[in-house]
Structure formats: structure tokens, C-alpha cells
Amino acid sequence: MGEEVDDTTIDYDTAIDEKYRIYASISFAVLLLGIGVPLWWHTTAVQRVSLPYAGIDGLSNLDVKIKIKLVLAILSERRAEKLTRELTEAFENTAIYKVEIVSRIIPVNLTEHDFKYTNMDKVAASNFNLDIGELLLMETNAIFELIYVGWERGIYFSPQTNGSTLAQILSEWMLREKSLILTKNALAEPTLYSLDVENRRRFPASPAYDVLITVVNPNPEKLKVDWDLRKMAEKYVEPFLSKLSISSNFSVKSQWLYLLPLEVNPKRVPDSSLLGRHFALPEDVLPQLITPLEKKLASQVSLHPTINFVIYAVPCDNAPLHIYTRSGHRSKSNVNVEAFLSPRWGGVVFINPSLEACADAKSNESVTIVPEEITVIGTFLAQLKLLLGIPEPKPLHNVLTLPPSEFKLYNWEVDALLRIRTIEQLTSAKLTLQSLARLLKEIGNIVITDVVGDRIKTALRLVENSAERLAAGDLRQGFLLSKEAFVAAEAAFSDPTLLALLYFPEDQKYAVYIPLFLPAMIPVLLSLKNIYKHYSLRKVNA
Known part of the structure; x- marks a missing residue:
């Protein structure tokens, strides 16, 4: 006769087994939902520091005075x-x-x-x-x-x-x-406002520029140029630029190029001079000279904008060379020096050998050119002023400037340059910050590192501080702050980390991970129902 099984013991064992199953389900749910999912979300989330969007939007109402x-x-x-x-x-x-x-x-x-x-x-x-x-x-x-x-x-x-x-x-x-108003409006709304000649000619704002002086000798066998470029730069160009050191850093470089002829053929024009002719170079063809020169100047080796000054020694075969306007008249009265300027690039000066030297030279003899240093340097520095944003004052009745000191800037000219650069840099910094803020709002998976966030916050603070200093009449400090704001805003906008996860959007993240998580999630989610029933029954029985 078999032993009788106690129903109480069976019920007790069943309750223990069910209790362990419930605990196991709870542990799985806690591990997966409480730890796994948050950990996955954190490790796959895009790093984005908080930005002062309200302050950046408020720049639209910032009135710079x-x-x-x-x-x-x-x-x-x-x-x-x-x-x-x-x-x-x-x-x-x-x-x-x-x-x-x-x-x-x-x-x-x-x-x-x-x-x-x-x-x-x-x-x-x-x-x-x-x-x-x-x-x-x-x-x-x-x-x-x-x-x-x-x-x-x-x-x-x-x-x-x-x-x-x-x-x-x-x-x-x-x-x-x-x-100043035109510069500000043209930067803010380029489709509505067109730049004038001065703005199109001026180099964009930059914390540093390279000034590259190049002497081109197309025929070194028959043409010698007697000139010490380094001495000339130290004597005239560097003291001139030192006056502008507050606005930007300037690096002066010089070089010689040989065997680089003109890419255009000047027109021979008979005249009554000692040589019986001269050569005409129309203004229309001058832009065609820039491209072949640009290939040889090596001005792209620097990250900073390069201001080019080219001294082209004209051989006797094409001398004297003169630039003619579109109306058919000589543009310069100086016999030995002709020049033209290319906006946002630089200037070119043609130096002609003397008529007597070319007339006396035999076919196998070389001719030496001794440049008119004061004329050439004066031309270059006048072009440099225009390229940096210091135009020649408009003639006014009974208004004259005091007798000039040799190749020096007026202090009020430097002040005027600081004002226009300040407006340009502040406007550019404001537009850069606002464009970057809109971009980061629209594309939520762009990485915003601490470095980028600090640069944006710094640029915003500098723009506001610059406006305050300008309103207080402190032009020097207002300009320096605007330059720092411009540099910080540009550095933030061009930071390479902004593109770190640009091509890994949210939908692709879910498409990759859901097939991995879903098989494990279904049993856990279904077990939540049993957990709820278990505790509901215990509450009723209690």
C-alpha cells in the first residue's frame, strides 16, 4: 500500500517554484530594462553640450553703436x-x-x-x-x-x-x-545689398596676412635688376605695416622668379621717342596676367590670405610698356613705371628699362634696370592701403592734408580702418553664431563637444563685450574683442568634430540595434504580465 502524498507539501513546493520564477523574471527585467537599455542609450547617444541659444538669438537685436x-x-x-x-x-x-x-x-x-x-x-x-x-x-x-x-x-x-x-x-x-552701413548690410543680406568698389577691393577680415613681394625677370640673360628686396622691405614695408599691427599680424616675404614671360602680346605703337616705338597693354587684358602669375607665386603655402605685389621687369624687346585705358589713353604719365591693382589679390608694377640703355645695348649685351625705388614703393604702399580698406580721401574744396612723412599712415586713417574692421568682424561673428545655432538645432545628431561649446559661448560673450566697449567709446578694446569673437566663431563653425556622427542618424541606429534587442525583449516584456498578476493575487489574498 503506497504512501499518501501530502497536498500541503505539493502546494508549498509549487509556491516556492513560482516565487523563484517571479524573482527571476524581475531580475531579468531589471537588468535589461533598468540597466541594459539606459546603458545602450547612453553609449549610443550623441555628445551635445548645452548652448546659449537664447543669447545667440538675441544677437539679432544687438544694436552696435x-x-x-x-x-x-x-x-x-x-x-x-x-x-x-x-x-x-x-x-x-x-x-x-x-x-x-x-x-x-x-x-x-x-x-x-x-x-x-x-x-x-x-x-x-x-x-x-x-x-x-x-x-x-x-x-x-x-x-x-x-x-x-x-x-x-x-x-x-x-x-x-x-x-x-x-x-x-x-x-x-x-x-x-x-x-560701414553698406558693409554691415551686405554681410547680413547679400541678396539685397551689393558691395561698392571699396568693399569689393578690400581683403576680408583676417587675424593675419602674408605680404609676398615678387620680382619677375623674364629674360635674366639680357636683363639685370639691381635691387635689394630684403633691404627695401626692412626700410619701407615693415615700418609701414607696423602701424597696422593692432589690426592684424603681417608677415613680409620676398622672392625672385625667372623665365616667366607675359601671357599676352602687347601691341606695338610707333612714336617719336628714341626707340621709335612703345608697346601698349590694354586694361581689358590685365586680368589675364594674374592666372599665370598665380601659378608660379607659391602664395598658397600659407593658411592666411596673401597680398601679392609683383614687380615685372620689362625686357627691351617689349619696352617701354604702357597700360592703356579702355578709352585708348595712357593711364600713367611716368615713363618707367606702370601699375594696376587686382581686387583682393594684389598689385602689379611694370618697370621699364631706360630708353637710352635699350638704344645703346647690342644684341649680345645685357641691360641693367635700377628701379625708381621711391616710385615703386610708393605705388605698392598706395595699393596696400586700398587692399586693406584705407581708401584715398575724396578731394574736398580748401581741404588739404599736412605735408606727409615718408610712407606713413595718418593716425585717423588707422582709426577708420579699426572701425570698419570692427563692424565687419562683429557682423560676421554674429551671423556665424546664428547660422551654427540653426544648424545644430535642425540636425540633432551632430556632435557638440566641450571645445566647440566653449568657443561658441566665448564668441557670444566677446561680441556682447565688444559692443559694450564701443558704446563706451573704447575703440581699441572694442576692436580687439571683436577680432577675438570673429576668430572664436570661425573656429567653432569649422571644427571637424561637428561632422563626427553626421552620417549615422537615429533611424539607422534603431535599424542596427532593434534586431539584436527584440528577441531578448519579447520574453521579458511578456513576463511583466505574470509579475503583475502574481502581486495582484497576493494583494487580494492578503
Whole structure:
């Protein structure tokens, strides 16, 4: 007779087995759903640091105003009040500038000798401490009708000069508000605003430039050029560029190229000169000279924009060579030097040998060219000013500049360049940050590293700080901050890490991992139902 099985024991064992199954299901669900899925999500998520999107959007409402301090040094208080009122009315509705006028009575210790135009800059420097961006309007008791603009930051005028004339000089020579507005609008809305000649000619903003001076000798056997390029650069070019060191870093390089003939054939024109002819090079063909030169200059070896200056020695077979305008007239009156400028590239100067040397030279003899150094360097530096954004002042009636020092810039020209570069750099930085923010919002799987995030935040802060310094009248610091903002924004926009996961979107991530997770997920998800029933019954029985 068999033993009788206790039903209580069977029920107890069944309950223990069911309890272990429930615990096992819970452990599997916790491991997969609580640890596995979050770990997978974290390891496959795109790294994206938080960005100040609100601050970047607010740049659209950032109104950049440059405060200009005008110091009126006048002989009498009544005259000071009148000029202050006239200048205030003239600059009342400016869009870029906020003009502050401070009037002072000229010190009584100044003598008639001090009021001579040759001493005016010295008087201004010793009696008025002007910072970068400030301007001095000084009335003199000297007897002359002309208005003189000094090398420092002063305009010197007679008691007969009115405020409208002074406002015109300030607007067209120093402040150049129209050019600043056009630069700002053309960068922001290029489809609506077209650049003028000055903006199309000027090199884009950059923290550094290379200045490459090249002498081209197409026939070294019959043509010798007697010139020390290094000495010339150290004597003239580097001191000139040192005045602009605040705006950018300049690196001056020089080289010689040989056996590089012109790619176009100049037209032979008979004349009554010693050689009985000269050669004409029409303006229309000048752009065709740039491409073959560019191939040989090696100007692409640097990451910085290169400003090219080419000195082309013309052999006697094509000399004298002259550039002709589209109307058929000579463009220059100098017999031995002809030049042209290519916007955002550089300038070319043709130096002709003397007519006597070519006439006396025999077929087997070489001719030596000794360049007119002052003329050639003066041409190059004039072209360099245009390429950097310092245009020649428009002629104004009875307005002259003081006698120039050799190849030097006016301080007010440098200030004007800083203003236009500041507006250009701030506008470019703002547009770059806004474009980058829109891109990162639209494409959610682009990596945003800590480095990129810090650069964006730094650029935003620098733009705001620059605008504050400009509004306070600190042009120097405002410009330096705008340059840093421009560099930081460009570095963030061109960072290679932004493309790290651009071609691995979310749908592909799910397509790869779901076939792996789904077979394991189905039993776990179904076991959740049994877990719920188990605890529901326990709650009812309790």
C-alpha cells in the first residue's frame, strides 16, 4: 500500500517554484530594462553640450553703436557754442555713431608760431591727450583759408570755417558711416545689398596676412635688376605695416622668379621717342596676367590670405610698356613705371628699362634696370592701403592734408580702418553664431563637444563685450574683442568634430540595434504580465 502524498507539501513546493520564477523574471527585467537599455542609450547617444541659444538669438537685436569723442578747441566760448550746436545737428541721426562733443578754450600760452600748420600736430599732441578713435577740431588764429588735416587726429581750421564743412570732412574722411552701413548690410543680406568698389577691393577680415613681394625677370640673360628686396622691405614695408599691427599680424616675404614671360602680346605703337616705338597693354587684358602669375607665386603655402605685389621687369624687346585705358589713353604719365591693382589679390608694377640703355645695348649685351625705388614703393604702399580698406580721401574744396612723412599712415586713417574692421568682424561673428545655432538645432545628431561649446559661448560673450566697449567709446578694446569673437566663431563653425556622427542618424541606429534587442525583449516584456498578476493575487489574498 503506497504512501499518501501530502497536498500541503505539493502546494508549498509549487509556491516556492513560482516565487523563484517571479524573482527571476524581475531580475531579468531589471537588468535589461533598468540597466541594459539606459546603458545602450547612453553609449549610443550623441555628445551635445548645452548652448546659449537664447543669447545667440538675441544677437539679432544687438544694436552696435560706436561712441566718438570730438574735442573742440576753440578761441572763444560763443564760437564753441555755435560749432557744438551745428555739429550736434549734423550727427543727430547717425545709425552707427553716437557723437559726444567736448569743447575747450585754447590755452592762452599758445603763440602765433604754434599756430603754423607745420607745428599743429605737435601742439595738439602736447596740449590734448587723444585716445584711439578720438578727434580734435582745433581753431587757429593764423591767416589762411585752407583747412588742414594733420597726421595725428586733428583738423585745423580758421575762424571763418562753419560747422557743416567740418561735418563733411568728418563724415567723408574719418567716420565713413555710409561704408560701414553698406558693409554691415551686405554681410547680413547679400541678396539685397551689393558691395561698392571699396568693399569689393578690400581683403576680408583676417587675424593675419602674408605680404609676398615678387620680382619677375623674364629674360635674366639680357636683363639685370639691381635691387635689394630684403633691404627695401626692412626700410619701407615693415615700418609701414607696423602701424597696422593692432589690426592684424603681417608677415613680409620676398622672392625672385625667372623665365616667366607675359601671357599676352602687347601691341606695338610707333612714336617719336628714341626707340621709335612703345608697346601698349590694354586694361581689358590685365586680368589675364594674374592666372599665370598665380601659378608660379607659391602664395598658397600659407593658411592666411596673401597680398601679392609683383614687380615685372620689362625686357627691351617689349619696352617701354604702357597700360592703356579702355578709352585708348595712357593711364600713367611716368615713363618707367606702370601699375594696376587686382581686387583682393594684389598689385602689379611694370618697370621699364631706360630708353637710352635699350638704344645703346647690342644684341649680345645685357641691360641693367635700377628701379625708381621711391616710385615703386610708393605705388605698392598706395595699393596696400586700398587692399586693406584705407581708401584715398575724396578731394574736398580748401581741404588739404599736412605735408606727409615718408610712407606713413595718418593716425585717423588707422582709426577708420579699426572701425570698419570692427563692424565687419562683429557682423560676421554674429551671423556665424546664428547660422551654427540653426544648424545644430535642425540636425540633432551632430556632435557638440566641450571645445566647440566653449568657443561658441566665448564668441557670444566677446561680441556682447565688444559692443559694450564701443558704446563706451573704447575703440581699441572694442576692436580687439571683436577680432577675438570673429576668430572664436570661425573656429567653432569649422571644427571637424561637428561632422563626427553626421552620417549615422537615429533611424539607422534603431535599424542596427532593434534586431539584436527584440528577441531578448519579447520574453521579458511578456513576463511583466505574470509579475503583475502574481502581486495582484497576493494583494487580494492578503
